[in-house]
Every structure is written in structure tokens, then in C-alpha cells.
Amino acid sequence: MRFIPLVMTGVLLAGTMLSGSAAADSHDKPSKITRRTPMNQVLKRKDVSTEQSWKLEDLFPNQQAWDQEYQHVKDALKKVAAFHGKLKDPAAIKQCFELEDSISLQMERLYVYANMKHHEDTAEPTYQALSDKAKKLSVESGEALSFISPEILSLSDEQLNKLVGDPELTFYKRTLEEMIREKQHILSKQEEALLAQVGNLSQAPGTIFSMLNNADLKFPKVKDEQGEEVELTHGRYIQFLESRNRDVRKNAFQAMYDTYAKNKNTIGATLAANITKNIFYAKVRKYPSALEKSLFSDNIDKEVYTNLIDTIHESLPLMHRYMALRKKLLKVDELHMYDLFAPLVDEYKMDITYDQAKATVKDSLKPLGQNYLQILQEGFDNRWIDVYENEGKRNGAYSWGAFGTHPYVLLNHKDNLNSMFTLTHEMGHAIHSYLSDANQPYRYAQYTIFLAEVASTLNEALLMDYMLKKSTDPKEKMYLLTYYMDQFRTTVFRQTMFAEFEKITHERTEKGESLTPQDLSKIYYDLNLKYYGKDMVVDQDIEMEWARIPHFYNSFYVYKYATGFSAATSFAKQILEEGQPAVDRYLGFLKSGGSDYSINILKRAGVDMSSPEPIKQAMEVFKGLLQQMEQLAQ
Structure with a gap:
């Protein structure tokens, strides 16, 4: 089952996130809500301008459409059992792979949408629940489809090589070749079951x-540039190391590693x-x-x-x-x-x-x-991009999306x-x-x-x-x-x-x-x-x-x-x-x-x-x- 990873910004500085930006030409219009609000004021999600938010309607126009696709996946999963014990015949394998792709694609769309809605405001219970619902269906889908590779790999080398050369499976040749490459590291059914249990x-x-x-782990307090005692944390550590005051840097450094040494x-x-x-x-x-x-x-x-x-x-x-x-x-x-x-x-x-x-x-x-x-x-x-911070929004930055629609980018942009x-x-x-x-x-x-x-x-x-x-x-x-x-x-x-x-x-x-x-x-x-x-x-x-x-x-x-x-x-x-x-x-x-x-x-x-x-x-x-x-x- 293919599942698209959330591609996050790489960690380049110890504990800090590398940032990035995008380009617009000269006739871009200013947004309705500009970022001239004081730094200590963070908008609520409902006050974020449409122009500065991502357009998730391109994935699902409304909740009803999401619910319908959710039910499609539930119904499709019931069809999977019919292929158990049948994956020797090229026609059956092709139909099974096609069903796997269909379920995986729909599951991807459901999962990505639910979690991006959740990331808009992580405190919003409606989308906490939707995210949890999508995750549970993802686990259910993975379990239902997990028999495919082991069953195909239980075939003899001669049978597998015939499948690779079968015209009906030309589109899936790379998938089958990759299965064969991995076969030498696949154990018996009983051994695999045992390893799964200790996973x-x-x-x-x-x-x-x-x-x-x-x-x-609890870190001690150290003095900041103003001489005030502040509790050292993972997030504050790099801020201390970026200080222009050398004593601040040294004290934070020693406090951090003294804690780990203990x-x-x-x-x-x-x-x-x-x-x-x-x-x-x-x-x-x-x-x-x-x-x-x-x-x-x-x-x-x-x-x-x-x-x-x-x-x-x-x-x-x-x-x-x-x-x-x-x-x-x-x-x-x-x-x-x-x-x-x-x-x-x-x-x-x-x-x-x-x-x-x-x-x-x-x-x-x-x-x-x-x-x-x-x-x-x-x-x-x-509107691929959700630009600014708002209350409850997931921190950091990432690119994500689902096949069949454009990708999306989450930012928490600062100037x-x-x-x-x-x-x-x-x-x-x-x-x-x-x-x-x-x-x-x-x-x-x-x-x-x-x-x-x-x-x-x-x-x-x-x-x-x-x-x-x-x-x-x-x-x-x-x-x-x-x-x-x-x-x-x-x-x-x-x-x-x-x-x-x-x-x-x-x-x-x-x-x-x-x-x-x-x-x-x-x-x-x-x-x-x-x-x-x-x-x-x-x-x-x-x-x-x-x-x-x-x-x-x-x-x-x-x-x-x-x-x-x-x-x-x-x-x-x-x-x-x-x-x-x-x-x-x-x-x-x-x-x-x-x-x-x-x-x-x-x-x-x-x-x-x-x-x-x-x-x-x-x-x-x-x-x-x-x-x-x-x-x-x-």
C-alpha cells in the first residue's frame, strides 16, 4: 500500500528548522489581512484571510464528499478477502493490484485532508476526531492488504519469473521484480508472524x-542576556547558543551536557x-x-x-x-x-x-x-500555501498532498x-x-x-x-x-x-x-x-x-x-x-x-x-x- 510521506523541512542547525520562501510577480495584490498586527497577537483560524490559506476544497469540496469516499474505502476493503489464496493467476494478481491502488489512493486523500484540516487548528475537536478516524481506517487498510506480498512471494522462483514476463502484468513488472529482489530476506510464514508479534x-x-x-529530563535554569534566570529547554538551547554574550553561550552549553552526563x-x-x-x-x-x-x-x-x-x-x-x-x-x-x-x-x-x-x-x-x-x-x-501562524496551527513547515490534486505547503511565515x-x-x-x-x-x-x-x-x-x-x-x-x-x-x-x-x-x-x-x-x-x-x-x-x-x-x-x-x-x-x-x-x-x-x-x-x-x-x-x-x- 503506497502512502505519501509528509515532507518536512530538513533539520540543518542543531535544533532549528531550515526555512524557505516562494516567489510572486509584480502584479500580486496585497492580502486583505496584512501582517502588521503586533507580534504578541496571533489570529484565530476563523480570522485568517482566504487568500493566505490553502484551498483544501480542491481535495474534498465538503465534509459530505469526504464521508462518501470514506465509505467507498470501507466497501472496497470487503472485496479484498476474495483474493486470498488466488494470487497465482496473472489475471487475479492484476485485479488485486488494481484494487490495492484504488484503495490506497482514496485512503491517501482521506488521510491527507483530515490531517491538514487538523493542522489548521490542532485544538479544534472536530478535526481531531476526523484525523483519528482517518488513521484508524489507514491501519485497517494496511492490515487488509498486508497478505499480498507474502502470498505472491510464497510462489516458486520459476512461477515468479513467469509472472514477471507475463504480458498481462507488464505494468506491474517493476513491482514484481522488487518483490523478487526482497524475497531472499523474507522468512517463513511462521517466522514472519513471530517477528510481527515482537515488532x-x-x-x-x-x-x-x-x-x-x-x-x-529536566534542565537547570541559566541566565539570559538580561541576567534573568530562565529554565533551559531543547527549544531555548539554540537561542542561547546564538547569543552575543559568550557567558550565556558557555553556561547553556555546560548545563545541557551536564544534564545528559548525569x-x-x-x-x-x-x-x-x-x-x-x-x-x-x-x-x-x-x-x-x-x-x-x-x-x-x-x-x-x-x-x-x-x-x-x-x-x-x-x-x-x-x-x-x-x-x-x-x-x-x-x-x-x-x-x-x-x-x-x-x-x-x-x-x-x-x-x-x-x-x-x-x-x-x-x-x-x-x-x-x-x-x-x-x-x-x-x-x-x-492557494496551495497556508501562509501565516494562527492559534493552534501546527508549527514548522512542510509540503504534503495526495495524488490527483496539486500539492500543499504549510508555513508559519515570519518576515x-x-x-x-x-x-x-x-x-x-x-x-x-x-x-x-x-x-x-x-x-x-x-x-x-x-x-x-x-x-x-x-x-x-x-x-x-x-x-x-x-x-x-x-x-x-x-x-x-x-x-x-x-x-x-x-x-x-x-x-x-x-x-x-x-x-x-x-x-x-x-x-x-x-x-x-x-x-x-x-x-x-x-x-x-x-x-x-x-x-x-x-x-x-x-x-x-x-x-x-x-x-x-x-x-x-x-x-x-x-x-x-x-x-x-x-x-x-x-x-x-x-x-x-x-x-x-x-x-x-x-x-x-x-x-x-x-x-x-x-x-x-x-x-x-x-x-x-x-x-x-x-x-x-x-x-x-x-x-x-x-x-x-x-
């Missing part, structure tokens, strides 16, 4: 960490249990390692992962140069870990209204051609640079979905998470290139360069360091070596020494940072941030240097959806992630930005 146990490490990290045995045992779980599933399903199991679903070779780490190692001198420049610009005798987010430019603020953000983004995306800009404008003109980048980021996701859906059938339209961050980050790269070329104010240019350099630092270097930490800890456990909290801390501390270089004082407190990273419970995921950013940087470089041929290849990528394996789709478009070249190209861009900063700092 909830496998979630325990992540659940325990989440409860400890989000509910039970819980290192519990958190260490929890992370070790998660690693042991990963290795258990890899062994049971006959994979060579936990890493290779994690890469299998995307058909990614292990070398993609190791190439990333090796290439970033070669580029660490550039990172060390950036740290030396940070030290110089901050005018400190020693650069400490708590100085990484300190602002490098004296008070500088960019006020950018939503309409200005749209216009700027549209101008920045002109290299992608008129067709791309027309889709972008369609999104602006036809600043970060929000402009959020808009272009999310519209990158949206246009990727729009072109994939327009050019692929439902079953093969959804792109993988491995590809998801490419289109969004490409838009950001073009926006940054446009703004840097247009800037004439040295202070503004340094501000922009710092913003972009820190995206490289946190998305490529830092996420690769995380990926290396995961690789080391899993390999040590697979060899039967110990993984105590002290071991985890030493591995992590040594990696920081390697990545930040001699101009950074790697404070001992940082050895506990591994204990606060939730991504480590979604193992071997973080490398996708770095590869996606590198692929997008490579695309941007090609587009800006080659022009139309590169644009055509890139648009072909956007139209490909999930019609092939991710590596193949990228390779056809001109980015070969099986080689280190795209990462090297990204590092060349990083080097160029660094040189610009060094010149401005002279």
Missing part, C-alpha cells in the same frame, strides 16, 4: 529515549539496545550487516555511504579553515564548541515581507525555465531571511511532487526519502546564489555567506560525522566489542577532534552530545541529509554553468518520481551518487564561499 518490542529503545528526552548510563544502555536490535534484524533477515540492511530498501550500495565519509575526510582541511576564520571574526583567543552558532556579523537584520519573499524566490528560480516558474506561480495564485528560505525549500518539494504525479502513474509516482531533499535544497542553492550575486553591502554579503556556510557545516559535515559515529558503533557491536557509555563518549569526542581541527578547543562536555541526537534511533538515516545536499549542490552548479541541457536533465529527474531506483534516477539526470564526484563538487562550492568570506574578513 512493538523493537520500538522500545526509541520510545524510551523519546520519553526520557522530551518528558523526563543520565549517561540510562541513555547509553538505551542506544546500545537500539544498535543490538538493528543487528538482530540484520542477522535474522540474512544481511551482511546492519548498515547494508538499512540501505537495501533504496537499493543503495554500501560504497555510497563510505564514499561520503571518505570524501568528507579529504575535505576536512576546509572545515578547519572555516573554524580558523570563525575564531578570527569572533576575535577570541580560543574558539570553543559553544561558539559554533555565535553570530559573526554585528547587528544585522533583514526584513522581508511575504510578497517580497515570493518575488525574490521567483527571480532566483529563473534558471529553471518558464515551465517551472509557471507551476510556481500557479501555487501562489491558486525574515529564514522564512524566505523555508518557502523556496517547501515549494521545491511541492513542484517535485507536482511533476512526479503529472508524469508517472500512481503506483510509481512517489519518490524516495533518499531523493526528497534534493529538489528543496536545489531551490535554496539557487536563491543563495542569486542573493550573493545581487548583494553590494559587505555586511549583508557576510551575513548571507555565514548563513550558507553554516548550512554546509551542519548538513554535510555534521551529518556525516553522525553517520560515521553510527557506522563505528554498529561495527564494534557486530564484532562483539563493548559499547559502554564511556566508549560512546570517547568515540564521539574523537570524531569532534577530527572534524573541527586544531583551531577549535573541543570541550570535554561535547562528548555527551551523542546522548541528545534522536536521529540515532532512526539508524543510518542522517547520511541522506548530506547526500541530498551534495546532489542538490551538484545540480545547481551544472544548471548555472551549462544552462538548458542541465535544466532539461534536472526536470527529467523531477518527473521521474519513484519509477526507478534512486541512484539510477539521479545518474540519468547527471549526478552519480555512486561516485564521490557530487560530494567533491559540493566541497568546491564550500571552498569558493570560504574564499569569499576570507576576502571580506581582510
